[in-house]
Amino acid sequence: MRHYLLIAAAATMILFAQAVTATPTPDPLKWSQMPDMHLGLDFSSEIKVPSVVADDWLCTNGLPITDIHWWGSYWVPKIPVPPDGSPNSDSLPDAPPGGIQLFVIRIYTDIPAGQGVPYSQPGQLLYTIEAPITVANEVYYGTTDAGKKVYQYFIKLDTPILQ
Secondary structure: OEEEEEEEEEOOOOOOOOOEEOOOOOOOOOOOOOOOOOOOOOOOOEOOOOOOEEEEEEOOOOOOEEEEEEEEOOOOOOOOOOOOOOOOOOOOOOOOOOOOOEEEEEEEEEEOOOOOOOOOEEEEEEEEEEEEHHHHOOEEEEEOOOOOEEEEEEEEEEEEEOO
């Protein structure tokens, strides 16, 4: 079954929709798509802008989803960054004002590409997971060829998602 995984970095704190923790497990891998450390792509994915970053992934077995991993970097337009320690900075040099406070992860059924639309689209919303940055456990992953810092995020679901 194909699902959409929509990930949005929110600019404001929202209450938990599902409790999550940040401890890796050796569960079977369902889908792997590592970050492009050569070219990479930057997209704004904040709630204030209303935009999301989405990707299709294929579930080839019926095992539950127990954890979610993703990568990201800070896309910063030409705006002034507050000094470290201010309420609008998370002390990372490339962080936008306010930093990342929350990720909203949504899993949808898939509407396959068709004649009218050449790309697949999200169908019915199945799950919403809200993970504060303190739970998502931001860890430096590496630097792209262009000098952009990439971070890895991970959440373990307290309640596995059944498929």
